[in-house]
Amino acid sequence: MKRRSLMKAAALMAAMGIAAPAVAQDAEKKIIGVSIPSATHGFMGGLNWHAQDTIKRLGAAYPNLEFVLSTAGDPAKQVNDIEDMMATRNIDALVVLPFESEPLTAPVKAVKDAGKFVTVVDRGLSQEGIEDLYVAGDNTAFGRVAGEYFRDTLPAGAKVVVLRGIPTTLDNERVDAFRAALEGSEVQILDMQHGNWNRDDAFAVMQDYLAKYPQIDAVWAADDDMAIGVLEAISAANRQDEMWVIGGAGMKEIVKRIMDGDKQLPVNVTYPPALISSAIEMTALNFVSNAPMTGRFIISSQLITPENAEQFYYPDSPF
Amino acid sequence: MKIDLHTLGPLVALVALVILGAALNSAFLAPANITNVLARSAFIGLIAVGMTFVITAGGLDLSVGSMAAFLAGIAIIAMNAALPTTGLNWGTILIGMGVAILGGVLAGYLNGALVTKARIEPFIVTLGTMSIFRSLVTWLADGGTLSLDYGLRTLYRPVYYGGIGWITWPIITFAIVAILGEWTMRHSRFGRHVEAIGSNDRVARYSAIDVNRMRLLTYVLLGVLVGLAVVLYVPRLGSASGSTGVLWELEAIAAVIIGGTALKGGRGRVWGTVVGVLILSLIDNILNLADLVSPYLNGAIQGVIIVLAVVLQREKRTAEER
Numbered sequence: 001m002k003r004r005s006l007m008k009a010a011a012l013m014a015a016m017g018i019a020a021p022a023v024a025q026d027a028e029k030k031i032i033g034v035s036i037p038s039a040t041h042g043f044m045g046g047l048n049w050h051a052q053d054t055i056k057r058l059g060a061a062y063p064n065l066e067f068v069l070s071t072a073g074d075p076a077k078q079v080n081d082i083e084d085m086m087a088t089r090n091i092d093a094l095v096v097l098p099f100e101s102e103p104l105t106a107p108v109k110a111v112k113d114a115g116k117f118v119t120v121v122d123r124g125l126s127q128e129g130i131e132d133l134y135v136a137g138d139n140t141a142f143g144r145v146a147g148e149y150f151r152d153t154l155p156a157g158a159k160v161v162v163l164r165g166i167p168t169t170l171d172n173e174r175v176d177a178f179r180a181a182l183e184g185s186e187v188q189i190l191d192m193q194h195g196n197w198n199r200d201d202a203f204a205v206m207q208d209y210l211a212k213y214p215q216i217d218a219v220w221a222a223d224d225d226m227a228i229g230v231l232e233a234i235s236a237a238n239r240q241d242e243m244w245v246i247g248g249a250g251m252k253e254i255v256k257r258i259m260d261g262d263k264q265l266p267v268n269v270t271y272p273p274a275l276i277s278s279a280i281e282m283t284a285l286n287f288v289s290n291a292p293m294t295g296r297f298i299i300s301s302q303l304i305t306p307e308n309a310e311q312f313y314y315p316d317s318p319f
Numbered sequence: 320m321k322i323d324l325h326t327l328g329p330l331v332a333l334v335a336l337v338i339l340g341a342a343l344n345s346a347f348l349a350p351a352n353i354t355n356v357l358a359r360s361a362f363i364g365l366i367a368v369g370m371t372f373v374i375t376a377g378g379l380d381l382s383v384g385s386m387a388a389f390l391a392g393i394a395i396i397a398m399n400a401a402l403p404t405t406g407l408n409w410g411t412i413l414i415g416m417g418v419a420i421l422g423g424v425l426a427g428y429l430n431g432a433l434v435t436k437a438r439i440e441p442f443i444v445t446l447g448t449m450s451i452f453r454s455l456v457t458w459l460a461d462g463g464t465l466s467l468d469y470g471l472r473t474l475y476r477p478v479y480y481g482g483i484g485w486i487t488w489p490i491i492t493f494a495i496v497a498i499l500g501e502w503t504m505r506h507s508r509f510g511r512h513v514e515a516i517g518s519n520d521r522v523a524r525y526s527a528i529d530v531n532r533m534r535l536l537t538y539v540l541l542g543v544l545v546g547l548a549v550v551l552y553v554p555r556l557g558s559a560s561g562s563t564g565v566l567w568e569l570e571a572i573a574a575v576i577i578g579g580t581a582l583k584g585g586r587g588r589v590w591g592t593v594v595g596v597l598i599l600s601l602i603d604n605i606l607n608l609a610d611l612v613s614p615y616l617n618g619a620i621q622g623v624i625i626v627l628a629v630v631l632q633r634e635k636r637t638a639e640e641r
Contacts, residue, residue: 039462041562048462167615193607193614198562203555204359208607211352212344225464225562232556236480237351253466318463 030287031066033091034280035081036121037099038071039318041197042225043249046273046319047097054277058284065284075099079107086111093117095283097276101126117286121279123170133286134296135279137271141301143174145269146220146246147181149303153266156186158217161209163195163202163226174222190216195226202229210237218244224251224268231264240264249273250304250312251319259309268304270312273319275299329578329594329628336601343609350485352604358479360600361489362387365548367571367592368500369541371580373441374572375504375587376537377517378434381445383545384567385452386426390549391559392456394419395465407470415475415553420546426452427542431535449568457561464560472557479554489551493593496544501589510587513537517584574599577628598624 034055039045048071055067068089072078078099085091094111098104098120105125112118112130120131150160162178165171175192182189190213195202202221209216210233219234221227227247234240244264247254249271257265278299286293304312340347366383373380398415405411426448433444459465467475482488504510512533515523524530553559576582577598578591602624606617 039457039561042464042560045457045460045462045464045561164614191610194617198565199556199558199560200563204355204603205607207355207359208352208604211346211349211355212608225560228558229556318461 029064029066030092031068031089032093032095032280032283032287033068033070033082033085033089034095034276035070035072035078035085036097036276037078038073042251042319043197043223043271043273046251046317047276049317049319050274051276051280054280058280062284062288065287067280072099075103078104082107082111086114086116091116093119093283093286095119095121095276095279097121097279098123098125105130117283119279119283121276132294133279133282135275135282136296136298137275138298138301139170139173139271140177142248142269142271143177143179143222144181145301145303146222146248147178149246149267149269150178150187150218150220151182151185154185154187154218158187159190159213159215160187160218160220161190161206161213161216162192162220163205163222163230164192165194165197165223165226167194178220178222195221195223195229197223197225199225199229202226203233206230206233207237210234210239216243219246221245221247223247224249224254227251227254227265234264249319252314252317255304255309255313258304258306259313261306266305268309268312270302270304272299272312273317274314326579329591329598332624332628333594333598333601336598336605340601340605340608343605343611347605347608352608354485354487354490356597356600356604357493358487358489360596361493362548362552363567363570363574363599364493364593364596365496365544365551366541366567367574367578367596368496368589369537369544370571370575371500371504371578371587371589371592372510372513372537373541374575374580374582375517375584376513376534377520377584378441378534378537379445379572380430380441380538380541381568382426382430382448382452383541383571384564384569385449385456386423386542386545386564387549387552387567388456388559388561388563388565389452390419390422390426390546391553391563392459392465393422394549394553395467395557395559396459398471399468402468402471407474409474411471412475412478416550419549419553420543423542423544423546423549424539425542426545427539428535430542431538434538435531435534453561456559456563460560462561464558467553467557472554475554475557477554479551492547492551496547497589497593500592504587504589509533509536514585514587517581518586570599571596573625577625595628598628 034051036051037044039048055069058065059067068085070081072081094116096108101123105127108118108125109130118131119133122136164175191209193205195205219230221230224247227245230245244266248269250268254265254268258268282293285291346352394415397418398411401411401414430445430448433439434441478488512528515528516530516533520530574595575592577595579588580586602621
């Protein structure tokens with residue numbers, strides 16, 4: 001059981017501090033606050049795991065860095081968390097994945113105005129120029145890479161159904177890029193409904209697609225949780241041989257099946273939850289190295305194929 | 320005999336939806352689609368039948384969705400843990416089913432005891448247990464997903480997908496529970512006591528009804544039915560996570576109210592609840608089958624139908640009072 005390993009990380013950090021005198025011991029103590037949404041679904045679960053993992057590793061590597069991690073179930077709680085970090089822990093840097101852009105903009109700006117280093121992850125704030133560092137996945141590429149695979153793989157006249165996520169700008173960007181990639185090809189999109197990035201919802205939507213359309217050649221489930229529900233609906237209708245499914249984000253069970261050459265899941269598109277690790281790591285480097293760490297860092301979405309699947313497979317992660 | 324249009328309101332709405340669905344898409348009445356819709360309704364349906372008793376007795380339970388997720392989680396953990404000793408057979412699955420049902424009894428007892436013994440408002444109690452169950456399952460899954468062992472899944476799968484012809488086990492279970500529920504509400508002493516408590520618990524107490532015990536029993540009954548829903552739910556996807564069963568409580572409560580049970584208690588109608596559940600799942604199904612409106616508006620259509628159904632109830636009540 002390696003959950004809630006913060007205490008352990010702190011202990012480890014203290015131990016390493018004694019054991020590794022070579023690392024700038026006289027350096028000033030810096031506190032980095034990390035505020036992320038709580039693990040309410042697969043992707044966020046993975047993100048939480050990677051955040052804890054990175055904090056443990058960095059705490060051991062840099063004894064003069066201290067980390068404060070908080071997870072929030074809604075934007076209001078996240079605002080409180082950030083205010084608490086400022087008031088009680090006197091943080092030197094904040095790594096924040098905003099629950100929603102609008103409500104978090106003012107509180108994060110207050111942190112910046114207090115002269116702290118601010119890293120914003122994945123969801124931009126509604127006002128530009130607040131953050132020192134912006135780390136995000138590429139939603140447009142996420143849709144485009146998937147769309148290009150459909151365009152290049154499917155024969156002319158093929159029919160495709162799409163499951164969308166929770167209605168958000170993020171989902172719109174993905175779907176628009178997917179549509180744009182298919183434009184001009186002979187591949188036809190039959191339907192797009194919201195599966196809300198949820199297995200059960202995706203299962204129900206896919207069952208209805210299967211009832212409605214006699215011919216479906218491929219499904220863009222756009223998320224691996226939804227892909228699981230979709231696959232189950234397809235096999236309940238006994239139509240496994242008619243269509244394949246592309247999910248997204250690189251859930252370990254799905255990556256494993258791609259590694260094993262599953263015909264129903266030919267490829268996957270990454271949107272790595274480990275992007276939080278990049279953000280925390282770069283923020284830490286800002287304090288322990290001379291490397292410039294300001295600007296925008298966009299993590300591209302890559303195509304996972306049976307050939308390269310191994311390098312995207314994290315068996316220990318819950319996602 | 321005079322036909323009471325208000326009582327039959329939900330049924331009329333259901334028939335109208337079926338006609339609408341059939342007119343919009345010929346696939347709607349295909350056996351495969353009917354099986355899908357009925358089987359999907361079974362989870363909410365079982366829970367809603369239990370909820371009818373709780374609400375009729377003047378209570379409320381907001382924790383059922385989280386409870387379902389939590390019970391699915393512990394059932395999966397129990398089966399995975401038992402697998403090495405008991406082996407790949409129905410015995411292991413029966414252990415999982417037992418854990419789900421027993422867990423349901425205990426969880427329902429917890430809610431009921433807090434309401435009746437500690438005398439806390441049911442809304443507050445179940446709001447609390449709702450968050451407790453939800454975060455427990457997230458914690459058990461380490462923020463990810465709990466998955467049932469692949470071999471067990473394959474063995475367990477027919478419980479959701481199999482059945483007699485196109486009538487799958489969830490449909491059969493739902494039908495039996497609905498009939499038993501209707502009978503209990505109408506003809507058993509328990510049902511009469513539940514209605515009496517809900518309409519006036521002081522009078523019920525003076526009539527020598529053990530009010531607290533009856534109330535507690537309604538929560539335990541609901542817990543058992545949540546457990547039964549979980550027994551049918553786990554084989555469907557073989558997994559549970561923090562997003563399992565989100566908002567099931569509201570769907571179940573909405574189904575109960577659409578069906579004509581009074582939210583303030585005292586009048587329960589199990590057949591109405593069944594109609595309410597079917598109305599809710601048909602709306603979803605029809606909106607998916609026909610591109611009537613932008614998918615962004617699906618929620619709005621559902622909202623309109625729920626409110627309309629309650630408006631019908633309201634008219635009935637004023638007519639009665641007159």
